[in-house]
Structure formats: C-alpha cells, structure tokens
Amino acid sequence: MKKLSSIFFILIGLLLIASMPVLAEEAVQGQPAATAVTTAVPVAPAVAAVPTAAPEKSVVQQALDTVKNLQVGIDTTWVLITAFLVFFMNLGFGMVESGLCRAKNTVNILAKNFIVFAIASAAFWVIGWGLMFGNGNPFVGLEGLLFASGADNSPAIGDAYKGVYAAINWTGVPMWAKFFFQLVFAGTAATVVSGAVAERIKFVSFIVFSFFLVGILYPVTGHWIWGGGFLASLGMFDFAGSTVVHSVGGWAALAGVLMLGARYGKYRADGSVRPIFGHNMSTATLGAFVLWFGWFGFNPGSTMGVGDGSAIAHIAVTTNPAAAMAILSSTVVSWLI
Template sequence: MDSKVVADTLWVLVTGFLVFFMNLGFATVESGFARSKNCVNILSKNFIVFAVSSMGFLLLGWGLMFGDGNGFIGLSGIFMVSGADNSPAVGAAYQGVYSAISWTGVPLWAKFFFQLVFCGTAATIVSGAVAERIKYVSFILFSFVLTLVIYPIVGHWIWGGGFLASLGMFDFAGGSVVHSVGGWAALSGVLVLGPRVGKYTKDGKIHPIPGHSMSLATIGAFVLWLGWFGFNPGSTMAADPMAISHILVTTNTAGVMGILVSTIVAWLVVGKPDLGMSINGLLAGLVAITPSCAYVSVPSSILIGAISGAIVVVSVIFFDRMKIDDPVGAISVHLVNGVLGTLEVGLFAQDGIAGVSTGNGLFFGGGLKLLGAQALGVVCVGGFVFVSSLVVWYIIKATIGVRVSLKEEMDGLDIGEHGNQAYPDFVMQKTSYTLISKDIGLEFARQNKAGTKEESKV
C-alpha cells in the first residue's frame, strides 16, 4: 500500500480519536453547569448518545449523507455501510457508491469512523440545552432520529455533493453541518420543553440556577479544546503538513481570542470575570472558526474569535431575557456562532490560503458571491433542521411525552430517571456566613487579648 495512504489513514484515525474524546468534554462541561441532583442524568445522556448515534449513522445515516444520489439525498448504499472502497492507492480509480468522499484515498472504514464522530457531536450538543427536565427515553429517541435522518440530509447538501455545495457554499469542518444542526435541534427542543421550574419568577425576573461544579466544567473545556485540534485539522483527511499547521493555528487563535474577549465583556457587563462566560467564549471562538479554519488567515482568525467572544456573552443574556432556558449556553455557542462562522467564510476567505480554492470573501475583494452562497446555506439548513426537529419533538410529546413530572424535576432526575446519585455520601449544607463572621471576630478578639497580656509581662 502507498506510504501516503498509510500516513493519511493514521492521521484520520488519530484525529478521529480526538474528536471521539470530545464526548468526555461535553459530558463534564454539561454536568458541571448542571445541579448536582441531575449529574448522573447528564453523564448518562452523554454516554449513551454516542451509542445511539453510531447505530443510526451506521444503519442509514452514512448512506443518506454520502451515497450517490441527487442534490438533496443519497440514494445508493443507504442501508448499512456498503459498496467496496477500491481505492487502496493514491490515484486509483474509485469504484464504490460514495463518490462524494472519494477525494480522500483512505480506506472506507477510516472515512466512516471520522464522519461518525462528527455525527455524534451534533447529537451531544442538544443534551446540554434540554438538561434538567427532559425524559431520558425522549432524548434517546430524538437523538436517534436526528442522526438517522436529519443530520445526514444536511450533510449531503454540503459534504455529500448536494445542491448547496454545487451552489458554492463552503463549510470546512462543520460550522453548519455539525454545530448549527445541533443548535437548531436544541433550540426547537427548548421551545417545546419550556424553562426549568423556578428559572423565571411570575413577575418575569430571572432566577439564576448555578451549576454544581465549575471544576468539572473547566476540565471539560480543556478536553474540548484538545479535541478541536482533531476536529478542524483532521478534516483535511490527509497528512498535509502545511494545511494542518495552518488550520491548527487559526483554530487555536480564534479560541484564545474568544476567551479573552468574552472575559472582558462579561467583566464589563456583570461586573466580574465570570468563568462560565470565559468557557463559553472559548467554545464560541472554536465553533466560529470551524467552517473557515482552512480558508482564512491567522489575522482574520483573531477577528473571528474576538467577535464570537463578544457575541456569545450578549447571546446568553438575550436568550435568558427571552425566557429561553438553556442551562449550558449551547444555543449561544453552537447555533449563534455556527451561523456566524458560516457567514464569516463569505467575509474573510482568501482563495488558496491553505491550498483550498474558495474564491475571496467580501473583505478581500470577492464581492457578495461567496457571502450569498453562505447565507443561502444558513437559511436552508436552519429552516430544514428547525422545522423537522420541531415536528419530531411534538410527535414525541404527543406520544410518550418529553418532560419529567414536577416532583421528579424538583427531586432531581438522578433519582427519578436512574435511581442513583452522583454524590450519595455528600450532604449539601447551607453555610451561615453571619455565624462564621461572628465566630471569627470572637476568636480574633480572644487571641488579641491574650497577646496583649503576654506583651505586658515582657
């Protein structure tokens, strides 16, 4: 076998492993932002969603997405992954039924695994937005439909040789295909579910519900940051040193600018450098650079990350005021910045900057052509995913229901849905700071008095 195919295959598999590892990042970020009484439920959802996604994508999703067909859907090799991939060497004639992904010479199963972990990411995004009040079985059912049909159809339009690709839309690593799909599905789910009990008072005031572990959330943020170094550079699906290096730096730069700007904006708006906003600022920058990481310069990635860092803070506050209850900020991170990042391809793209021909964006003399194609893609993806997801949510609501009972929500989904707790030996106690202050004051006075006596003896 050709040495390039070997190198490319190893690269695709290793980066696929990193993207798979992002499941842990999502699990810890979401559970950290949730209350301790729902920790097991969050972890369990993130654990099972990849299994559900894997089966949905294997049975039908892959074929709908990459199977030869028309501009809207794949029609060949749709049930199970079928059709031999007879391209063992660079330049060999492709003889399978998945022509849209024949541009990379790695084996069929390497292609499948890499795309599979992306599919799982889209479903995981939904988990955080609907946290702390959704039925476990309802989430599983929706995730299966999302990865079986909805996600693959959008993927076909953009990555599977569909009509959006033919109209000139670009999405290098999934700003629309993965992040906005998960975001639109999450938004529809939140609207059907409604807010958590106690989140908004009768007079319309917002009641903050803090997460139980910022330590878990921060660990998860670092895991996701690491995983993105597989998510974006791995989308080359080839061990191309120049392209990989360029994408790695644009990705990291946008992420760090997201952290810095979101921290500053939160500091100005809420008066403190809020860690939760900093975490979401990182993720917003990484999401926004995802569709354009191979098409923009490093200076442009600085601007993309900075814009996202500011937007995510404003977006989180906006959705809260609109009474759209998203416990982890998933809609602001993945939907808002997935859409924003897709449009920014049409603004910041520079033709051939990492060996990819896209044409120039508006800010580099390309006019409105590329921006128009990106905007059309945003509208088509948003309309289809939001409406189809809304239909699925309402069908689930009308049949088995989507929301747990009031008692179960108040007691916590860990007990109601799973029969166990994340911290069974940990008793929450409300600290009386008045008593502590009084005790400290008395102890200080006692020690000061004793010290004065000792000094008088001397």
C-alpha cells in the same frame, strides 16, 4: 602292516582331494544357464510447454508501490488519531454540562452524554452514512443506504474510484477510516443538543430524538453540502463542519428548547429570572480544556490526509487563537456586565 594301512589311507585321501575340482566343475556345468534379463527403459512422456512467468516489477515500480502504501498508512493513521480526539470531546461535553447544572441532575446528564454516542454509532451505521454520502440526487443519497455496505474500492481516489460513495472519494484512506471520522462528527451534532436541553428532557425522549437526528436529519442536510447535493452545486464550501455539524446541531437544539420550555424554577411567580448556578466549577473547567484539546482533532483532522503538513499546521494555529480570543472576549464582557 600298520605302516601299509596308513599309507593306503593317505593315498585314498589324496585321490579325494584331487577329484574335488572336477566334481565342482561338473556340478556347475549341470546347472541351467542363467537367462539374460533385459529391462525396458521407460521413455519419459513429452512435457507440455510451461508458460513463462509474468515479468517481475522493476525496482523503481516496487519502490513507488511501497511509497504509495506508506502514504495511505500515514494518512489513515492521521485520520483515525484525530477522530479519536473528536470522540474524546464527548468527555468534555459531559463535564461541562454536568458541572454547570445542579447536582441533582448530574446522573441524568452524564448518562445522556454517555449514551448519545452509542445511539449515534448505531443510527449512522444503519442508515445515516448512506443517506449522507451515497450516490443519489441533489437532496439525499440513494445508493449503499443500509449498514454502509455499498460497493467501494477506497483508498482509490478521483477517476480511479469505483463505488457508490463518490462524494468522499477525494481522500485516499480506506472506507472505514472515512466512516469513523464522519461518525464522530455526527455524534458531536447530537451532543450539542444534549447541552441545550439539559435538565429539561426525559432520558428516553432524548434517545429517540438522537437516533432521529443522527439517522435522518443530520445526514440529509449533510448530503446537501458534503454529499454533492444542491448546496454544493451552488458553490457552498464547509471545511470542518461549521454548518454541517454545529449549525445543524444548534438549530435542532433551538427546536428542542422551544418545545420543552424553560427549566423548572427558572422564573419566579412574578416572572423575574431566578439564576440557576452550576454545582462544580472544577468539572466544568476541566471539561472546557478537554474540548479545547479536542478541537485540534476536529479542525486539522478535516484535511483527512497529511500532505506536506503545511495545511495541518496552518489550521492548528488558526484554531488556537480562535479559542484564545473567545476566552479573552468573554472575560472582558463578564467584567462589563
């Protein structure tokens, strides 16, 4: 009996196993058929025509531009270095003046030499540069007057220059390099006066005078020659400022001396001269060497460009013998008198 029941259950199991594929097929057939999905492929919009880029510069043109920029950089460096040398001359003036004057006036003299360039910087920037180099008439500049703010496209030169400072478009350096070089020249003109009126002018009076000199007098007379004024049209040429800087400074100093008179104690009661000796010859001598050194910026730097270097070398060699002969001649005269 047990065997029969076992055989029965085995047969039932085999029947179930045999029927499973049929049931699975019916289940699949009973499901809804999958619908085909079609996806629309977007059509790319028409692309607008892209303009072709400008043709690149040729290798030769790029090389020429590089050389031009390098030349501007070299000339600018030269102009600024020589301007720094001229600025350094302020130390020389201060040492010479203080050393050759009495000790009690040293502080006043050094203070005047210290502040004179500050006053010159302000005056020349505010109004002096425009009066001197601005386009105008034969007597004064009228364009780009205040704060050196006129139109300018330096370092362009000649016909390529489009600005209001055409009188100084002969040098291919940036405008601010031109400005700084001319500024130290203007400051020198005021410093010349400082030595002439040493020990005889009030500090505040000297400040006012220096501003008026650098802001008005020096630029106006400078315009006559360097600014394309009437003296330039007559053919006057001043390379490094023997007239524009030193003559103007000298005449201003003479006017100051005539107005102020002699130093206190210079003359005795009977009218005879009482010598006033300097108090520090070491300071005066060192100051003279500083000035000698500064002249190698003043004169060669007036080329405002390097070029092939021959002009710079010639000017330097001319400057040095001039100083040397001045020392030798003054030594001989001191022996004879």
